Amino acid sequence: MNSTSHNFKDNARAALGDKQLQDALGNLKGGLVAQRARARDALPEFEDLRDVARDIKNHTLANLDLYMEAYEKKATEAGAVVHFAPTADDARAIILEICQQAGARIVTKGKSMVSEEISLNHHLEDAGLEVVETDLGEYLVQIRHETPSHIIAPAIHLTQAQVEADFRRLHTHLPKERVLVEPAQLVNEARQILREKFQRADVGITGANFLIAETGSSVIVTNEGNGDLTQSLAKTHIVLASIEKLVPTLEDVSTIIRLLARSATGQEISTYTTFSTGGRRPTDPDGPVNYHVVILDNGRSDLLATEFREVLRCIRCGACMNHCPVYNAVGGHAYGWVYPGPIGSVLTPGLIGVKAAGHLPNASTFCGRCEQVCPMKIPLPKLMRHWREAEFQQKDNSAGFRAGLGLWSYFARRPKLYHLAAKIGIPMLGALGRRRGRFAWLPLTSGWTKHRDMPAPQGRTFQKLWAEHKAGAQR
Amino acid sequence: MSSSLPRPRVGLFVTCLVDLYRPSVGFAAVKLIEASGCQVDVPETQTCCGQPAYNSGDRLSTIEIAKTTIAAFEKFDFVVAPSGSCAGMLKKHYPSLLKDDKAWGPRATALATKVHELINFLVDVRKMTAVEARFDGTATYHDSCSGLRELGVKDQPRQLLASVKGLTLTEMEDNEVCCGFGGTFSVKYGDVSNAMVEKKTHNIAAVKPDLLLAGDLGCLLNMAGKLKRQGSTIAVRHVAEILAQETSDPALGDGS
Ligand code: SF4
Numbered sequence: 001m002n003s004t005s006h007n008f009k010d011n012a013r014a015a016l017g018d019k020q021l022q023d024a025l026g027n028l029k030g031g032l033v034a035q036r037a038r039a040r041d042a043l044p045e046f047e048d049l050r051d052v053a054r055d056i057k058n059h060t061l062a063n064l065d066l067y068m069e070a071y072e073k074k075a076t077e078a079g080a081v082v083h084f085a086p087t088a089d090d091a092r093a094i095i096l097e098i099c100q101q102a103g104a105r106i107v108t109k110g111k112s113m114v115s116e117e118i119s120l121n122h123h124l125e126d127a128g129l130e131v132v133e134t135d136l137g138e139y140l141v142q143i144r145h146e147t148p149s150h151i152i153a154p155a156i157h158l159t160q161a162q163v164e165a166d167f168r169r170l171h172t173h174l175p176k177e178r179v180l181v182e183p184a185q186l187v188n189e190a191r192q193i194l195r196e197k198f199q200r201a202d203v204g205i206t207g208a209n210f211l212i213a214e215t216g217s218s219v220i221v222t223n224e225g226n227g228d229l230t231q232s233l234a235k236t237h238i239v240l241a242s243i244e245k246l247v248p249t250l251e252d253v254s255t256i257i258r259l260l261a262r263s264a265t266g267q268e269i270s271t272y273t274t275f276s277t278g279g280r281r282p283t284d285p286d287g288p289v290n291y292h293v294v295i296l297d298n299g300r301s302d303l304l305a306t307e308f309r310e311v312l313r314c315i316r317c318g319a320c321m322n323h324c325p326v327y328n329a330v331g332g333h334a335y336g337w338v339y340p341g342p343i344g345s346v347l348t349p350g351l352i353g354v355k356a357a358g359h360l361p362n363a364s365t366f367c368g369r370c371e372q373v374c375p376m377k378i379p380l381p382k383l384m385r386h387w388r389e390a391e392f393q394q395k396d397n398s399a400g401f402r403a404g405l406g407l408w409s410y411f412a413r414r415p416k417l418y419h420l421a422a423k424i425g426i427p428m429l430g431a432l433g434r435r436r437g438r439f440a441w442l443p444l445t446s447g448w449t450k451h452r453d454m455p456a457p458q459g460r461t462f463q464k465l466w467a468e469h470k471a472g473a474q475r
Numbered sequence: 476m477s478s479s480l481p482r483p484r485v486g487l488f489v490t491c492l493v494d495l496y497r498p499s500v501g502f503a504a505v506k507l508i509e510a511s512g513c514q515v516d517v518p519e520t521q522t523c524c525g526q527p528a529y530n531s532g533d534r535l536s537t538i539e540i541a542k543t544t545i546a547a548f549e550k551f552d553f554v555v556a557p558s559g560s561c562a563g564m565l566k567k568h569y570p571s572l573l574k575d576d577k578a579w580g581p582r583a584t585a586l587a588t589k590v591h592e593l594i595n596f597l598v599d600v601r602k603m604t605a606v607e608a609r610f611d612g613t614a615t616y617h618d619s620c621s622g623l624r625e626l627g628v629k630d631q632p633r634q635l636l637a638s639v640k641g642l643t644l645t646e647m648e649d650n651e652v653c654c655g656f657g658g659t660f661s662v663k664y665g666d667v668s669n670a671m672v673e674k675k676t677h678n679i680a681a682v683k684p685d686l687l688l689a690g691d692l693g694c695l696l697n698m699a700g701k702l703k704r705q706g707s708t709i710a711v712r713h714v715a716e717i718l719a720q721e722t723s724d725p726a727l728g729d730g731s
Contacts, residue, residue, distance in 0.1 A: 325653045329670040365657025367620040388532030409536035415520045437730035447665025452700035455728035462498035
């Protein structure tokens, strides 16, 4: 996917002015945030589980090569064909080849952010395949030629009225006078459309929430059951997963799954949790004949050896963005690439470079709410700061910004000079602002004063007053 | 406090915003710390905790500033700052910044154990349960992010505010959500910052308080700036000003 992350400021401004988007985002707080809080409070061991889950993934990442080998062996024994794709190009080529070998015309897809990362749909469509997203949110995004704006709720930027309008525009074979008021009516209509596609699909592509080294299985969790139809009705099932989806054992999956749905939607567990181990066996009543697993690296193993390794613990629950005040203000598209919100601000520079994505780790107040809710205890603000450090070292910040910061830190390192400058500057500012108590404009702060006044200082520095106070007390 | 014991020596980390913008908060802090049975000193060799550099990715400058601060404060029994964000910087971030430095690492860690946010210090360390102060009116309290999440400042200010005569605390919705300040963020991403502070002032105004309080001057400048631009008459003050009844100066953003 092409990135517009470098345009974050303009993207954000447009998003803030988009009334429909703002209405849609308004639902986040009462929805996912409140539901997570309830689920967390209802599980006394929630906080302890976070430590356990973090340790599981840390251990896995520290031994990724060993577990990957074990996974490949087990999966292959169970009948899977495992492919390793170092880059997005490789993954696209592998998947297209599998589709072509299967003689595919229609490909159904379960939700997969990794497939967004590698722009899979375009690639397959360019080769003449019909690609159908079967997750309702993904379907909505697909028919609008948009991209997901949230990793678990791809169409969260849309209002119900927009969805209704799109359905009426596209599903013209259905009666005009049909009622589409309730969410359930919209869901039913999408189901009707998708059912036919499921039945005709030649290949089903899903992501994976986990790959299990112990058993060679892949796991998906969904609420709509679309993933199950995608992977079991087509003759060929392709799992597309990135390397960090690996965990050692079934037991580990059951631990982390207790956090996943609670953090994501506040459910105790998602409606469907499906384990796939190889393709259909002779005794199985159904299931795909061919089962492929494409494991994507795309820059992740480079992160393994760095301080950014921790981001690879992510289980894509979305809690960090639900709780992020910046995400809540601008929505997911403003971030300009596949992964929005705090996880995107850490992962995106790692995958497409800090030059292209430098705004993202900067566009945070470090309020820390993301880290507070992240089930995998990823220190997202700290990692964003590391990107800022990388950017500073590469001198990617604007010259004006560097000069300003340089001047400030020159003074901050020299207490005497600092206090002298303050003693001179502050009374001037104080005198100017005393009557009104604030400024509507100040040099170099237009980003602030465009929207806010700047309260005026009291007019003397504490250090000066304190020195006088001490002298007075000694007299 | 027993008078036979020497009073602990507290180094006040004034913070650059209080030093430059609102000395009355510094004096309020001194008054409260003294009332808790300590003596207060204000080293002249302090400037800023270094967050502007730290959060801009300038690690080397930050380390220099951290060393200056550590040298200025390590002689005290306690180091107290009227700001959760600056106290958090000294307490949580200096040790990690200097952890690979053989000489300075241990000094940073030793200092960190003595650093406290002001209200935290009064309630948790000095076991203060009430203050001598009066304010007739209603107030609402915004939980600033670093104090809340790095240092666990939440109940302490509310406990002391409950002892202020005449004051009623009314909680606003989402009092734990960031106000959108974030230091240079507020200027660099002014539009996003504004959207955040607009939500905040909306929640503040909804409970119709006479007074908005918080423990960090950065957030207070931001919220006061927005409230005043919106023409609001809600007075904005640092919580220490009310607890110490240091209210002779106009509230933030109000003229004299
Ligand atoms: S970073 Fe944490 S909170 Fe965000 S999506 Fe990943 S696991 Fe969830």
